[in-house]
Amino acid sequence: MTEQTYAPELATSLKADFAEIVARYPQPRSALLPMLHLVQSVDGYVSARGIAACAEALGITRAEVSAVATFYSQYKRHPNGEYNVGVCTNALCAVMGGDQIFETLSDHLGVGHDETTADGRITLEQLECNAACDYAPVVMVNWEFFDNQTPTSATQLVDEIAAGRPVHPTRGATTVGTFKEISRVLAGFEDGRADEGPGAGEASLLGLRIARANGWTSPHEGHEADRHAPLAEAAGAAPVGDTGSSAAHQVPTSGESDPGAARRAVSEEDK
Numbered sequence: 001m002t003e004q005t006y007a008p009e010l011a012t013s014l015k016a017d018f019a020e021i022v023a024r025y026p027q028p029r030s031a032l033l034p035m036l037h038l039v040q041s042v043d044g045y046v047s048a049r050g051i052a053a054c055a056e057a058l059g060i061t062r063a064e065v066s067a068v069a070t071f072y073s074q075y076k077r078h079p080n081g082e083y084n085v086g087v088c089t090n091a092l093c094a095v096m097g098g099d100q101i102f103e104t105l106s107d108h109l110g111v112g113h114d115e116t117t118a119d120g121r122i123t124l125e126q127l128e129c130n131a132a133c134d135y136a137p138v139v140m141v142n143w144e145f146f147d148n149q150t151p152t153s154a155t156q157l158v159d160e161i162a163a164g165r166p167v168h169p170t171r172g173a174t175t176v177g178t179f180k181e182i183s184r185v186l187a188g189f190e191d192g193r194a195d196e197g198p199g200a201g202e203a204s205l206l207g208l209r210i211a212r213a214n215g216w217t218s219p220h221e222g223h224e225a226d227r228h229a230p231l232a233e234a235a236g237a238a239p240v241g242d243t244g245s246s247a248a249h250q251v252p253t254s255g256e257s258d259p260g261a262a263r264r265a266v267s268e269e270d271k
Ligand code: FES
Pocket: 088, 089, 090, 091, 092, 093, 094, 128, 129, 130, 131, 132, 133, 136, 137, 138
């Protein structure tokens, strides 16, 4: 367990970081969420002393800070493992094998939901949807994606973590930082690794290609199309504006599109 208060040097650096976070917002109390991540980056969870420090920095009560900290499942109220292994057991991942993966890992590690292995290395957790349903079932290690998992691959993953070997997410960062390291990033202090690894996987880009093949764009196509141009081009689509027909700019209504033709077009493109 942590001490009741921070040592003077740590208290000073925490205060400076709190001030930097608060300065990002018009209202100081809006800074509470990243401040709680910062507390986790120091203590490995939202400690009593962290709650007191947040309350003092923002001029609010500890009860108010606790009310926020207990609302969100990303904030841990007891020491978390070095690696948080979250298995999505929300609807789609569950039917695609997420429940089976969670049960397998729970048996393998000897811990249940929100419990930590005796060596403090791994906390196992059931997660809600992580907006990665196209890669179901998904496992996240400290919020990095491991797509299309199976009980076997997930077991290998936790064995690598338990052995102290680096693990490599499917997308994003090339390796996974510790829970404390990632918590500091979530507090808004960049680690310089934001551009590592692929940002989007093939399943997501396929949808984009189908949209492009049908000429589907968003209703605010001028501004939005420009904003998404780099992603579209990364997916191998024609440059924005090169649709060949003004009709192609219309979002089709029921019966006006031919997804089958689009898929065939994508399939041709992939050959
Ligand atoms: S249901 Fe698992 S990522 Fe959406």
